[in-house]
Amino acid sequence: MLITVTTTMAPATDLGFLLHKHPARLQSFDLSVGVAHVFYPEAAEDRCTAALLLEVDAIGLVRGRRGPSGDGFALGQYVNDRPYAASSMLSVAIKEVFRTALTGTCAARPELAATPIPLAIRVPSLPCRGGVDLARRLFEPLGWTLDATPSSLDPAFPSWGDSRYLDVRLTGTLRLADALNHLYVLLPVLDDGKHYWVSTDEVDKLVRAGGDWLAGHPDKALITNRYLSHRRELTAAALARLAEVDDVEPESLDNAVAPTAEAAEPERPTPLNVLRRGSVLAAVRASGARRVGDFGCGEGVLVRDLLAERAVEKVVATDVSARALQVAARKLKLDRLPDQQRARLDIFQSSLTYRDDRLAGLDAAVLMEVVEHVDPPRLAALERTVFGQAKPATVIVTTPNVEHNVRYETLTPGRFRHRDHRFEWTRAEFREWAESVAAAHGYAVRFLPVGVDDPEVGPPTQMAVFDVMAHPAIDPETAPTTTAMTAPTSAITASTAAATA
Template identity: 75%
Template sequence: MLITITTTREPATDLGFLLHKHPDRVQAFELAVGTAHVFYPEANEQRCTAALLLEVDPVALVRGRRGDGEGFALAQYVNDRPYAASSLMAVAMKDVFRSALAGQCNARPELAASPLPLEITIPALPCSGGVELARRVFEPLGWTVDATSVPLDPELPQWGASRYLDVVLTGTVRLADALNHLYLLLPVLDDGKHYWFSTEEVDKLVRAGGTWLATHPEKTLIARRYLLHRRELTREALARLAELDETEPEAVDDAVDGARILEPPDKPLPLHELRRGAVLAALRASGARRVGDLGCGEGTLVAQLLADRFFDHVVATDVSARALQIAGRKLKLDRMTPEQRARIDIFQSSLTYRDDRLQGLDAAVLMEVIEHVDPPRLAALERAVFGVARPGTVVVTTPNVEYNVRYETLPAGARRHRDHRFEWTRAEFASWADSTASAHGYRVRLLPVGDEDLDVGAPTQMAVFTRGEIAA
């Protein structure tokens, strides 16, 4: 596999500083997928080209694995892994150009932050979608795309074109952005990955895509393909991207032409999973590291917060001692290592009373909590959470009573839970959110959670409060 990166910004050899690889040296890096080589075919003041060559052993990749998923026994010998710039090249880029991907360059920080004239050449790019798809994903990012289809056999033109493209990208782009474009889009165009796939891929997608992916016209296609058409993971990624773009997730969760479904669609996600996904997306978008789940119940959200290393510390509280006991058992507090136990504080607390232990949180979650509070006590909750604890971000979810008519098993006028003291309409929730934000120096955004009905809205409504001085 081969990719070259060329710049003509003088002195062009400064490209070596940005890539942290000296133009006068040939360097080799042993990776899990093979050996990566970095060298410079040309390096002078006017023009400098860096090449990344990845040597892959396709047999070693599948040796010892139960079932290689390639479809036939000889696939480990007959495939395109050593030649086509696929997800394995993205892995190599992350390992070899880690600092450049992050935009870090102590020697030339101003250069790392500046757009550069770049030309990127990919002689063999597998692309399920052809030249048109390559243009659709690269051109919105500021690239001019010169792509031609590689014939199956130059000596037998009647065989037609292969799925491989010879691509040249030209544009004036920050090097870190260019590398992140390639890191995400190589496996997207190939529409496949050749390494162990886990739910951490959502984090990789959001982290590498940042704000450019949130505004990309093909973000749904990119997310679906990058996440191997896993519907649940795609929904989570789109919700998190929507937070970055301040667009409602449901507005971008439509099917996109060209996306190839590889497996039957998943069953619709239960509302409680959609709700937790929306809350986690809001927390990640806020940048919060120290998070409190206030009214944690039996600890389901707490478990997900602890599983996400993005969050450094989790505070879990509930007014019910029994709920905390159940949460402790489910979280296996007694089996945690000292390091794991140090990441969580769990204790009994009432949100209608001042509790100084809740101060210092970056973000707090009240997920399906406020409707369990008697309306006359809501003012006390507001003072305790927004006035005293004052986290940078507060995420509140509550049922939308207007949606109750869509539940056939729910009697007319009944509430969704026997302990609910009230259930608000969208207008009532918006009024409460606006007045609470205004009274305590917060800004607020309202978002629907779940499939939104044109007449009655979504089943759950969510408010994301951001403290004014933090948001400014």
């Protein structure tokens, strides 16, 4: 991957002082992702260009991978765009190679480091989830003029349209340190992904790199959310710190990234995850359940709410991810829970696609934003496990309404809300699936909206509440499970594309 920085100030070769890299030398740097090279394709008094070329060690990255198993396809770990397209790896190279320049210090030319200079920056292959319009929204408020040309998916097939890769040229008069910090933050934001685990340290990095300009940016919530890999707690912390810099109240993340039909109202909308948990808890209360399962509990947010319900005597929390259960244990402070409270909770690892007798005997089970994470061919197994074998009296299922995705300004067409979603259903598809499951396993089902029920595209989340019938007409142990309607072909195809992106 390549990026070039050009200036026409006089003398232009002073760019070498600002970057702390001599124009007459080729310099190479070993990084965790490969080798970075800095060189000058041109170095004259009237025009000077510095190039940063990053050679990514794709094989080494896979060998050293410590991420979760099954993340993407095995071949996709080796064959992808990461060695060629500007991403968080290039941001790391900018930080490591131009560390002093990023701070805006230059002992040899201190006055030059503080002076805006004419700059032209080119990133020939920039992945941008949001297209040219989003790139312009992010760069132009910072003083840049942006010229971007999309690359076609295949020149031989023009009808396929454009890819998400842009040839970007930025021109403006800025301090070099500001320009480098803009790139350091915005490259992974436009790509909407990072090659490493995002922790609390990333908040400090973002505030340090963006403190002088991000606080006043009109899209600071979007930038912050993407930079921190959509981790809500980190995003909230970063926005609060940026608000201190800008001396304003922190923005509502949900208002910024998920506007609703009532966005014109002056009060801030309630976050969708809060509305979703409230709807689920209301359904649990209405069922009168005393033993409740949270199937696919993740990091335990709903578990905490269920434990706060006095009428709930037992909570069974399961997830297929051991790491998610570790996080849940930490957030729930299991080691410090009073004995009486701890006795109310069973939390363990389990897969909903395999029979597990520990899931039986419940009054209600919740699958909150779970089914869309299951591969379509495995949905029939989930149906048998939950509705046929565990068979709680009430099952509550929530899932995104894909029709509502057009209301999310930052979500590009055809892209799912989460990179791990295998599909997202329309209201008709969800209703068809739910009614089929109910008929096969002896349940009655009703449907409820979660969030603002948009008259055109429906609510952001759809919920189905299954109640077991006292005298089912069909034996659920022998009834066939319908799989033909588990997910539309287009959703499966889009899921495959999202997994390989």
